[in-house]
Amino acid sequence: QVQLVESGGGSVQAGGSLRLSCAASGRTFTWYGMGWFRQAPGKEREFVAAISWHGGTTYYADSVKGRFTISRDNAKNTVYLQMNSLKPEDTAVYYCAADLEFISYTLPAAYDYWGQGTQLTVSS
Secondary structure (H helix, E strand, O other), X not given: OEEEEEEOOEEEEOOOOEEEEEEEEEOOHHHXXXXXXEEOOOOOOEEXXXXXXXXXXXXXXXXXXXXXXXXXXXXOOEEEEEEOOOOHHHOEEEXXXXXXXXXOOOOHHHOOEEOOOEEEEEEO
């Protein structure tokens, strides 16, 4: 089992920045690729970013590329999502997730464990 707890959400104006954190506990954190997803009201959960277990490979959705940065600190069992140039359409609940196989990293169904989510609201 892996327990994931997100933090850092909140309200910010368009153009602002925020950093989300996801703290992991339980089984060995470094076994897992990690992903960030988001879900806006009435919409499906969508892929935002993912990072390999060693942090050397990252992937981004086109909608956040160049604005968001995913990183991880394996010594702290934590993955981060730095979000810059935020837009109102970034408003959603953000979830982190852990995936042991890390093959279909854009698909929510591929992930083994999920956090409870943290709300981000971007106002115009």
